[in-house]
Amino acid sequence: MTRTIKADLCIIGAGSGGLSVAAGAAMLGRKVVLIEKGAMGGDCLNTGCVPSKALIAAAARAQAMREAEKFGIASVEPDIDFAAVMEHVHDVIEAIAPIDSQERFEGLGVTVLRAHAEFTGPREVKAGDAAVKAKHFVIATGSTPFIPPIEGVEDVPYFTNETIFENRRRPDHLIIIGGGPIGVEMAQAHARLGAKVTIIEGGRILGREDPECVEVVRARLVREGVEIIEDAQAEKISKTESGVSISIGAREIDGSHLLIAVGRKPVVDGLNLVAANVAYDDKGLKTDNRLRTTNKRIYAAGDVAGGRQFTHVAGYHASILIRNILFKTPAKNNEHLSPRVTYCDPELAHVGLTEAQARERHGEVRIARWPFAKNDRAEAERETEGFVKAVTDKKGRILGASIVGHNAGDLLQPWVLSLSSKLKIRDFTAMIAPYPTRGEASKRAAGDWYADKLFSPGARRLISLLSIFD
Known part of the structure; x- marks a missing residue:
């Protein structure tokens, strides 16, 4: 027999976006139903960000042993137990899993249904033996690997x-x-x-x-x-x-x-989106700038929303949906300002426009850069590969930044803030950066932007004239 559950908000998908919306709505006193047919935590916890970074961390330890000689320590070829490495990976997943667990969310007052979700109408979803009727729905089903049609x-x-x-x-x-x-x-x-x-x-x-x-x-x-x-x-x-x-x-x-x-493709199969009056294509659900689908009672979050496929974007989407659905504030999606990081060694991090994109859109641009080979902390750690590179318009408005180097993802964050706050390159020059840190490279890059003017013949003449007041 089918039981009926009425809720303020029904969320399909217990990945990063869905869990964030569920937790926020429950803590604000709303009646929430969360539906997940697979593992709680979604791709990020179980098969994406967490396990990959745990594996990368183990690999980095092995490489450090091979490269110890540059610090005056004997280099050795590590004896690697690959199965034990994978046990480490799963230990990390298990350590984080309680945060995303069914028990935690039920403790917050969320009704969790571990079943496949299928729309039976614009305001109703069937999940197992339950029919969920809600005022609003959030589809946060994520994405899955795309398999190309290669012969064989x-x-x-x-x-x-x-x-x-x-x-x-x-x-x-x-x-x-x-x-x-x-x-x-x-x-x-x-x-x-x-x-x-x-x-x-x-x-x-x-x-x-x-x-x-x-x-x-x-x-x-x-x-x-x-x-x-x-x-x-x-x-x-x-x-x-x-x-x-x-x-x-x-x-x-x-x-x-x-x-x-x-690459990856959005998970929409089996949702019966036609019954929900929700339009979609191979990129994901069709949404407006408030993340509403073609059914204004149904929203999208994360990879299935058809934008940038990052865990931090899914979390950002969740904050937009909380404001739109619960606080009735017309919050808009500006994920074009979201950063991205490839966690290789050296890391490659980026936000905003690349140099090529900036030149295409703005024509004349200027580049601010500083190599880690000129950074004292990088030299001390023997990690001098890479540089900070920022792109501005001719007036110094920051259009984008790329960093390649050790811990580039962490070093990118001031540039992310500068773009979201519409800062200019001069704001970096006013910053006092602690010494010795890699973060100094961003300040030095900003200083490099002014080098031609600061040390120009005109500046030298001005200083000469001002010296009469000494």
Whole structure:
């Protein structure tokens, strides 16, 4: 027998966006139903951000042992227990899981249904033996790996980000189709953990990032033994006795394992969105700038909303929905200001426009930059690769920033604030940066923007004239 549950808000999907909306609404006294057919925490906790960063951390420890000699400490080749590394990865997931658990949310007063959700009308969802009627709905079903239609792909075993962290045997040769952030991160991590790795990319690796920054990452990957094949399409995949074989033109690449990381697609199958009067396409749900779908009672959050597929964007969406649905404030989605980070070593972080995008939109631009080779903290830590690069208009308005280097993601945050607060490059020059920190590089980059004027012949003449008052 079907039971009916009435609620103020029904959320489909217990990933980053859905959980944030559920927690906020429940703590504000609303009656909330949360529906999740899979694991609580979604992709980020179980198969994305958390396990990948735990694996990267283990790989970094291994690499540090190989490079200890530069600090006067004997370098050694680490003895890697790959299965134990993966146990570490899952230990990290388990440590964080209680925050996203069903028990925690039920403790907040949320009704949690662990079942598949399907709309039966514009204001009703069926989940298991329950029919949920709510004033508002939020679809936060996330995304799933896209599998390209390569000949033979259906006949061979392969990993995606959803399955690779279940692997307990180190690959002898991991072939990765896709040179985006996931492909690059997993390539370096596995290479550092002792696997041979080949990346096959149809264009250029990290293709949407600043090419100068990408070259720094590319050089490190190649130095660490990662083979990078660009401007190449995997035409056919075949199963072999030892694993898989990839055909690229006349070349055959044999590997023990295959990871497919060519992008993601929104999860909309089975929701019966037609019954809900919700329009969608292959990019996700059709939404307005308040994240409302074509059914104004139904909102979207996270990857399924058709925008940038990042955990922090899903959290940002949640804050917009809380304001729109509960506080009745017309909050708008401005996710174009969201940053992104590829967590390779060195990290590559970006916010706003790249130099190429800025030149296309604004014509004349100026560049502020500072290399970590001129940063004392970077020198002390023997991590001098990379630089800070900011793009401004001719009046100094910040249009974007890219940083490639150690801990670039953390160093990017002042630039994220500067864009959201509409600051100018001069605001960085007024900042007092503690010494010695890598953060000084941002201030020095801003100072570099003024160098031509500050030390120009005109400035020298002005100082000479002012000296008469000494």
